[in-house]
Amino acid sequence: MTGNWTSEKAAEYERLFAQYVAASANAFEVLKAKGMQSPEFREADAATGKFWVKLRALQGKAGMHWMA
Numbered sequence: 001m002t003g004n005w006t007s008e009k010a011a012e013y014e015r016l017f018a019q020y021v022a023a024s025a026n027a028f029e030v031l032k033a034k035g036m037q038s039p040e041f042r043e044a045d046a047a048t049g050k051f052w053v054k055l056r057a058l059q060g061k062a063g064m065h066w067m068a
Contacts, residue, residue, distance in 0.1 A: 013058050020051035 005013075027044035034040045056062050 009058060013055065016051055016054050016058070020048065020055060023048040023051055 023044070027041065027048045030038070030041045030044040052066075053062070056064070056066075061068055
């Protein structure tokens with residue numbers, strides 16, 4: 001991770017990461033139950049993506065390739 005990390009920033013990252021993990025697990029369950037083309041999965045996947053974007057921004061990697 002890049003930049004200086006304050007305890008507040010680290011706590012925010014930890015909170016968002018926990019939400020990302022929960023959203024990912026939910027998306028997986030929806031995928032299994034409803035399928036990839038379902039509106040329910042698209043909604044769950046989008047929710048997971050929003051957490052990912054926020055985590056990347058905290059890392060100073062907004063807009064960068066996910067492997068960077």
